[in-house]
Amino acid sequence: MTNTQDDFWCVIPAGGAGTRLWPLSRSGAPKFLHDLMGTGRTLIQSTVDRLEPLAGDHLLVVTGRRHVEAVAEQVPQVARGRLLAEPSPRDSMAAIGWAAAVVEQQDPDAIIGSFAADHVIGEEARFRELVEQAVAVAREGYVVTLGIEPTYPATGFGYIREGDALGVEGAPDAHAVVEFVEKPDLPTAEKYLATGEYRWNAGMFVVKAKVLLDLLATWHPELTAGLRRIAADPSRLDEEWDSLERIAIDHAVAEPAAAAGRVAVVRCDVPWDDIGDFHSLAGLLATASAVDDARADGGSTSDAGTGDTALHTVGTADVVSVDSTGIVASRTGRLVSVIGMDDVVVVDTPDALLVTTRGRAQHVKGVVDTLKASGRTDLT
Amino acid sequence: MTNTQDDFWCVIPAGGAGTRLWPLSRSGAPKFLHDLMGTGRTLIQSTVDRLEPLAGDHLLVVTGRRHVEAVAEQVPQVARGRLLAEPSPRDSMAAIGWAAAVVEQQDPDAIIGSFAADHVIGEEARFRELVEQAVAVAREGYVVTLGIEPTYPATGFGYIREGDALGVEGAPDAHAVVEFVEKPDLPTAEKYLATGEYRWNAGMFVVKAKVLLDLLATWHPELTAGLRRIAADPSRLDEEWDSLERIAIDHAVAEPAAAAGRVAVVRCDVPWDDIGDFHSLAGLLATASAVDDARADGGSTSDAGTGDTALHTVGTADVVSVDSTGIVASRTGRLVSVIGMDDVVVVDTPDALLVTTRGRAQHVKGVVDTLKASGRTDLT
Incomplete structure (x- = not known):
């Protein structure tokens, strides 16, 4: 485990209820607290495991107050002072911006990388190499995103349209970003894939803390000022938090910064999934099992994940299955x-x-909505 | 409630694990102890309810020792001395024959009617009228069975081939029986239905206790003698029981008696089901719900049971369903x-x-077999 970049901090926003993974994922025990992949590690533990070689103890987790105890128990290596507890959810810009302001207080030149607590990423060594490329580009003042090579015309993700190669030293996979586009319909997604110019937006950003906040200040000065006041004086948290603007980092910074030519993308060719629903989870488990089988056979894994001819289990399920x-x-x-x-x-x-x-699997959310509407929040 | 026939006794064999209704039905809590139809009465309670108007307190239940307490609790109107507890399962001839011998001891001319504890029967008033016809025929010395009008070419039941009308007074629906046939394959079942001569064998027999035992003595003298010794001296039960021949009443008496021209059938045109599996249970619940709907509408029930466009519940299931x-x-x-x-x-x-x-639904039994084979009998 090496931490070659002392000015690099990882920020892990741990939010989102994972409603489409109900009843496993609950508002009181969201997706990131579960070992969905059966690896023996929960998603947030795997996320920390993946980032520690890059960031050492420069790890910040931003999560809701009600989850702080569970997070502290699951990832004890994240120092207690580096668990930022949101009084209430105020979307991703407030969460990541708060962490950026905290880092900026400690080291005005530091770079942050923001990575969700509940994604699954394969080929981790390659992933870290790509993050290091992103750090090199961020040093040049860019907002850098890691754009996932699409494997199918997904309609559940936003896309990043890339432009020319940037030519930054140490970052051969970095390109300029032309624009971010919203989740497309299927024909549009198919068109995107055909061009070869589009990557999935996985919400991974690497940027100097000060650059992020200064860009944010251009378009959202009050939000920026509030975040910086909280970082300077943590006792102001409760007083400031509820008046912070609710906005996603994509809308607040990434999109306008892209329009201003300030965003870069590093092509990210490792397996990635946000485990959006049980369909996606089943596919991941099928792939993982195919990889295991191929390893056991000493064979290739290139066919992995295309078929799903088995019944996969999550947790210690005691299953007797037929056909x-x-x-x-x-x-x-x-x-x-x-x-x-x-x-x-x-x-x-x-x-x-x-x-x-x-x-x-997409319709699970509807059941949760029904339960909420009928006041049965004990089950959601 | 009338009991016009003081010499008529109802015998209710309460056995069978209902393996294809696992995990509702268990060896420790078989099908007949459950309220599968959601009527508020278990199957054995419904059976007793149906027969009491015919038999009054002339009710005998034959069940396994481990179920005696549960049966006594569910049907307290069956006198404790009339709950016959089998030390071990020895098939239907021993169970019904024991009850016949007990009745014969009390009243040598009495007639018994044997009706399983776990069947569902509709149009109960009509059913009782048909049982009274069967009693009239049994008085003439016949072994009488109630043959169910088949509604589809079932392969899960044996069939009864009927001959000419018997012309017994008070029994217009009674015919001679030509033969009993085993469960057919589908083409054979279709042929049976096309002839109009075949009825389902639901295992319902009405016969003088003495006639049954005397016929049994012709082909199985030792079994008959053992049953009569137990009835004469109940303290001999444990000593005699395990050496009784294991045989079904169909093979032991019904088939040979039919060949000897001693069996009659009363055409039974009421709805009947043995709830053999969850497919059958779902169909019954769909029919019951269609009947309820039709009643609520004041309309006809003639279409009942053909469609199943709803999700039906058994028990107090708290269900949120979509499509x-x-x-x-x-x-x-x-x-x-x-x-x-x-x-x-x-x-x-x-x-x-x-x-x-x-x-x-038929494959549920395979899972139970798998569990038994792996020693997990706590779950069966």
């Missing part, structure tokens, strides 16, 4: 028997059971 | 959410969960 594919997640220890189900999703928790298919 | 059909049975009180599942079967119990489809 079934899909995913069983259990938190109860009960026997789960599945017979003749294709692409099924079974999620078994002490107070709620979900049965659906991978194809309907 | 789903089939059945949810819950014993846990948890929220069960089902999204986009056709003809699904979800059975939620404290220690085991089953997810399958109506089409695969």
